[in-house]
Amino acid sequence: MRPHELPEIRHLPLFRDMLQANFEALMHGAYAQAFPAGLELMRQGDPADFLHVVMEGAVELYAHWGGRECTMAVVRPVGTFILAACIKDAPYLMSARTLERSRIILLPSSDLRAVFRRDTEFAVSVIHELAGCYRSVVRHAKGLKLRTSRERIASYLLRQSALAGNLASYGLPVEKRLLASYLGMTPENLSRTLKTLEADGVKLDGTRVIITDRAKLSALAQPDRLIDGPDSETPSAGASLPRVQGGD
Amino acid sequence: MRPHELPEIRHLPLFRDMLQANFEALMHGAYAQAFPAGLELMRQGDPADFLHVVMEGAVELYAHWGGRECTMAVVRPVGTFILAACIKDAPYLMSARTLERSRIILLPSSDLRAVFRRDTEFAVSVIHELAGCYRSVVRHAKGLKLRTSRERIASYLLRQSALAGNLASYGLPVEKRLLASYLGMTPENLSRTLKTLEADGVKLDGTRVIITDRAKLSALAQPDRLIDGPDSETPSAGASLPRVQGGD
DNA sequence: CGAACCCTTGACAGAAATCAACTAAGGTGG
DNA sequence: CCACCTTAGTTGATTTCTGTCAAGGGTTCG
Numbered sequence: 001m002r003p004h005e006l007p008e009i010r011h012l013p014l015f016r017d018m019l020q021a022n023f024e025a026l027m028h029g030a031y032a033q034a035f036p037a038g039l040e041l042m043r044q045g046d047p048a049d050f051l052h053v054v055m056e057g058a059v060e061l062y063a064h065w066g067g068r069e070c071t072m073a074v075v076r077p078v079g080t081f082i083l084a085a086c087i088k089d090a091p092y093l094m095s096a097r098t099l100e101r102s103r104i105i106l107l108p109s110s111d112l113r114a115v116f117r118r119d120t121e122f123a124v125s126v127i128h129e130l131a132g133c134y135r136s137v138v139r140h141a142k143g144l145k146l147r148t149s150r151e152r153i154a155s156y157l158l159r160q161s162a163l164a165g166n167l168a169s170y171g172l173p174v175e176k177r178l179l180a181s182y183l184g185m186t187p188e189n190l191s192r193t194l195k196t197l198e199a200d201g202v203k204l205d206g207t208r209v210i211i212t213d214r215a216k217l218s219a220l221a222q223p224d225r226l227i228d229g230p231d232s233e234t235p236s237a238g239a240s241l242p243r244v245q246g247g248d
Numbered sequence: 249m250r251p252h253e254l255p256e257i258r259h260l261p262l263f264r265d266m267l268q269a270n271f272e273a274l275m276h277g278a279y280a281q282a283f284p285a286g287l288e289l290m291r292q293g294d295p296a297d298f299l300h301v302v303m304e305g306a307v308e309l310y311a312h313w314g315g316r317e318c319t320m321a322v323v324r325p326v327g328t329f330i331l332a333a334c335i336k337d338a339p340y341l342m343s344a345r346t347l348e349r350s351r352i353i354l355l356p357s358s359d360l361r362a363v364f365r366r367d368t369e370f371a372v373s374v375i376h377e378l379a380g381c382y383r384s385v386v387r388h389a390k391g392l393k394l395r396t397s398r399e400r401i402a403s404y405l406l407r408q409s410a411l412a413g414n415l416a417s418y419g420l421p422v423e424k425r426l427l428a429s430y431l432g433m434t435p436e437n438l439s440r441t442l443k444t445l446e447a448d449g450v451k452l453d454g455t456r457v458i459i460t461d462r463a464k465l466s467a468l469a470q471p472d473r474l475i476d477g478p479d480s481e482t483p484s485a486g487a488s489l490p491r492v493q494g495g496d
Numbered sequence: 497c498g499a500a501c502c503c504t505t506g507a508c509a510g511a512a513a514t515c516a517a518c519t520a521a522g523g524t525g526g
Numbered sequence: 527c528c529a530c531c532t533t534a535g536t537t538g539a540t541t542t543c544t545g546t547c548a549a550g551g552g553t554t555c556g
Contacts, residue, residue: 188536195536
């Protein structure tokens with residue numbers, strides 16, 4: 001592990017309140033590893049042996065069933081994933097692969113479970129983390145069930161604009177096909193719908209998003225803090241940049 | 249609160265491991281209340297002041313946006329809901345209404361937060377509960393994104409059959425329109441698709457489900473423990489009967 | 497008995513997946 | 527440096543699926 005990484009981890013909401021001794025114990029069993037882009041880190045159904053912390057790069061969490069596949073979330077530095085499976089000592093519900101070359105720290109889940117049993121502050125942090133993850137997925141599910149794909153795209157674009165500081169123009173953080181899968185549609189559908197959205201105040205130039213009429217776009221997307229969420233409640237990554245939507 | 253209710257609550261996974269003194273403290277601020285059917289218990293966006301424990305009856309958790317509405321879960325005795333919002337002291341993401349006449353116990357969320365800060369065993373229970381809720385919603389989202397509505401219906405019917413002890417015939421625990429909403433479709437769509445499923449090994453007679461060819465139905469539904477879940481991981485309600493799928 | 501309400505069915509319109517072809521960009525290897 | 531290959535993205539044609547609107551049958555409950 002690199003010298004600058006330890007304090008970065010320590011400052012994560014998940015680890016910042018625990019006793020130093022326990023933090024050190026937890027980190028003692030940890031090890032960092034670099035992975036090339038496109039590597040499958042875990043497959044759904046595998047036993048959960050390690051909590052993963054993304055230090056550099058990006059990781060896609062996805063699910064598959066009956067030959068189909070869909071993106072569930074993207075985790076960026078500094079964020080953690082598969083906390084829930086580690087805690088329950090249960091099989092992963094999602095697979096994970098690197099989207100770029102990534103550095104990831106692995107914490108043995110048995111250590112994790114041992115430490116929160118003796119460190120109440122850490123237990124409270126885990127509780128908050130899980131509650132945040134839970135609410136994040138509920139929001140995702142609400143979006144899928146209540147909004148049309150057109151509305152999901154519009155609100156996604158507005159949400160990203162907000163994350164970029166309410167800029168009218170910003171770059172998409174992920175490939176379009178991944179975005180389509182995350183939003184629950186096919187790439188063809190996304191492509192076509194994006195084109196029709198030009199009439200509603202947003203235009204795409206390659207990977208560049210240009211909001212031409214925010215009011216109009218908002219009228220369509222009807223952003224709602226109970227779906228799109230306030231920044232304060234972004235899941236694992238505290239002040240970082242979960243560009244698609246984190247989660248565990 | 250009734251005399252028999254306290255031990256029932258005490259035996260819930262969420263409360264069974266905490267210190268007796270803390271359990272008593274928690275219950276001191278609690279009160280039970282009876283509600284008629286069809287009453288809105290809370291509206292999404294409201295502040296989370298009470299953890300709810302369903303002792304009798306049934307509660308529907310649902311979400312709304314832009315004039316639309318959808319069912320997210322049904323909670324039955326003995327189960328809890330909105331734990332996550334209580335912990336984060338954040339607004340509810342879902343509304344709740346009684347489906348039948350129900351008895352519900354309300355625990356002030358401030359007491360809850362105070363107690364798990366000083367009772368590690370309780371904190372660990374909360375962690376497990378939340379992790380279970382999280383995994384439950386992830387499964388729901390996976391079903392929505394990976395399966396067609398036809399497949400969702402088929403696997404739902406098989407899942408319920410399993411809960412009923414793998415009976416070939418059992419009664420639907422909820423109204424069809426609610427089921428449709430839970431499964432992410434319109435009542436009309438459910439009605440029509442159910443009819444076509446007669447060719448795939450399942451028949452409905454009113455509210456009665458009759459599985460005529462389990463192998464054929466399974467081939468269509470392709471039940472998957474990473475979506476449909478093993479019983480052991482049902483969310484809040486331990487050995488109880490979360491007929492649609494619990495959750496918080 | 498009447499009024500809701502649930503469920504079903506039909507007809508239709510809209511949305512989305514699928515299949516296929518084509519472009520453009522990036523990377524590889526000669 | 528160029529030819530080649532791979533892959534993301536777009537576009538079109540088509541089919542399938544799904545939501546919507548409307549009407550009718552059945553049940554429950556006041």
